[in-house]
Each structure stands twice: as C-alpha cells, then as structure tokens.
Amino acid sequence: MKEYIVNKYSKMIDWSIVKPLIINEFPWYDKGLKQETFVQVAICDKVLHIKVKAIDCHSSAEILEDNGSVYLDSCFEFFVTPENNLSESYINFEINCVGNLYLAVRDKCSKRRAVKAELDQVKIRSSLPYKRIKKVSPKDDYWSLDIEIPLKFLETFYGRKIDTQCWYGNFYRIGGKLDDQYGTWNWVETDKPDFHQPLQFGKITLV
Numbered sequence: 001m002k003e004y005i006v007n008k009y010s011k012m013i014d015w016s017i018v019k020p021l022i023i024n025e026f027p028w029y030d031k032g033l034k035q036e037t038f039v040q041v042a043i044c045d046k047v048l049h050i051k052v053k054a055i056d057c058h059s060s061a062e063i064l065e066d067n068g069s070v071y072l073d074s075c076f077e078f079f080v081t082p083e084n085n086l087s088e089s090y091i092n093f094e095i096n097c098v099g100n101l102y103l104a105v106r107d108k109c110s111k112r113r114a115v116k117a118e119l120d121q122v123k124i125r126s127s128l129p130y131k132r133i134k135k136v137s138p139k140d141d142y143w144s145l146d147i148e149i150p151l152k153f154l155e156t157f158y159g160r161k162i163d164t165q166c167w168y169g170n171f172y173r174i175g176g177k178l179d180d181q182y183g184t185w186n187w188v189e190t191d192k193p194d195f196h197q198p199l200q201f202g203k204i205t206l207v
Contacts, residue, residue: 002186002202009044015051018042023173023183028193033057037076037173037183043206048154050147052076054097059128059140060176061098066119070096074176076145080169081198082154082162090169090198091158097143097176099126105157106196118157123148168201 004021023037040051054076061073071077073096081090087107094102101122103114127144155162172195173183182193186202 004041004185004202004204006041006043006204006206008206009042011044013042013044013049015040015042018051021171021185023171023185025184025187026181027184027188027190028182032175032179032181034181034183035173035175035179037171039076039171039185041204043151046151048149048151050078050145050149052145052147053142054144054173055142056097056140056175058176058178059097059143060178061096061100061128063096063100066101066103066116067113068100068102070094070100070102071174072176073097073174074143075174077172077174077195078147078169079172079195079198079201080167080204081201082158082167083160084163084166086168086199086201088198089158090201091154092196093122093147093149095124095145095147097126097145098128099124099145103157105159114157118153121150121153121157163206165206167204167206168198169204170195170197170201 018040020038020040035055037054042049059074063070075096078093089107091105125146171185175181
C-alpha cells in the first residue's frame with residue numbers, strides 16, 4: 001500500500017515544496033503510451049487543494065456538462081474514504097481535462113450523485129480554454145487542473161464525520177479516445193479495468 005503525506009497550511013501554500021504523487025501504475029496495460037500524471041495535495045484554510053498536471057500528447061473532451069460520462073474523455077479521478085478505515089464507503093470525483101465534474105458518494109449497496117448545489121461547492125480551473133471542448137488535439141504536451149474542495153462540504157456530502165489525520169484513497173487517469181491507459185497511483189488488482197475498488201485504496205496521512 002502506498003502512502004501520501006498531505007500537509008496542512010495556516011496561510012498560503014508553498015507549492016514549490018509540496019511533493020507530488022505520480023500516477024504511474026498501469027495494471028491493465030495493453031499498448032500505447034504510458035503518460036504520467038503528477039498530483040499535489042495540500043490543505044489550507046479548511047479547504048482541500050489538488051493540483052494536477054497530466055502529460056498528454058492528445059487531449060480530448062466531448063462531455064459538455066457536469067455529472068456526465070467524463071470518464072470517456074481525458075480524465076483525472078480522485079476516490080476517497082475520508083476516515084481512518086478501509087471500507088466500501090467512498091466519494092468519487094471524476095474531472096475531464098476541460099473541468100467538467102462527475103461527483104457521487106457510494107457504499108457497497110448504493111450510490112448517490114451530487115445535485116447542482118453540491119457540484120457548485122467544488123471549484124475547478126482547467127488549463128484548456130473552453131473552445132477546445134469537443135476536439136482532439138495532437139499538439140498538446142499536457143493539461144492541468146486546480147481543484148478546491150471545502151472540508152465542510154466533504155463531510156456533509158460523505159454523510160458522516162471525517163477524520164483529521166488519516167484517509168484512504170486512490171488517484172487515477174484515463175487517456176480518452178486515443179489512449180485508454182487507465183493509470184493508477186496505488187496498484188489495483190482486478191482482471192479488467194475497475195477503479196471502484198475501495199478496499200485497495202492507498203493511505204493518505206494528514207499532518
């Protein structure tokens with residue numbers, strides 16, 4: 001099990017010293033490029049901040065709305081159980097390269113998608129301009145996302161008190177139409193691509 005340390009800041013985050021985790025495991029690799037994704041995570045002023053840089057020579061996105069099938073595009077995903085316990089309850093954030101969000105909370109027997117008022121609580125900025133939606137570009141080197149998730153919202157959406165020291169989660173990358181690479185941070189052991197494996201999450205330590 002991999003472990004990532006998330007530091008808490010009282011004021012401004014110094015991103016130059018925030019060590020990135022790398023999405024560079026490919027459990028279901030068949031062919032094509034293994035393009036890395038770098039993710040930095042920190043907490044400041046009761047907000048979870050996530051910075052993503054995805055190396056990508058063919059960024060693509062066709063999903064134009066939140067809560068759509070963004071996993072079909074070039075996409076970053078963050079699944080988290082925000083408590084000190086490996087369980088089958090977790091939240092999945094799925095964000096395509098132009099910043100459209102799919103958000104749901106799940107457990108073994110049920111799933112609830114976020115409504116608009118909940119989606120609006122998550123702030124997302126993409127490096128790709130809006131005009132690039134619905135196009136495949138062979139000229140890109142990378143795309144990036146800046147994500148802000150208030151901890152209070154995380155707790156409310158999860159439906160129970162979140163831990164302040166230890167979570168479990170995983171970070172994923174999907175390549176879109178031209179590269180279905182299915183990258184993961186913590187290794188996933190299944191026969192076919194399946195990110196929904198909360199009992200195989202890595203450890204996220206909050207300090």
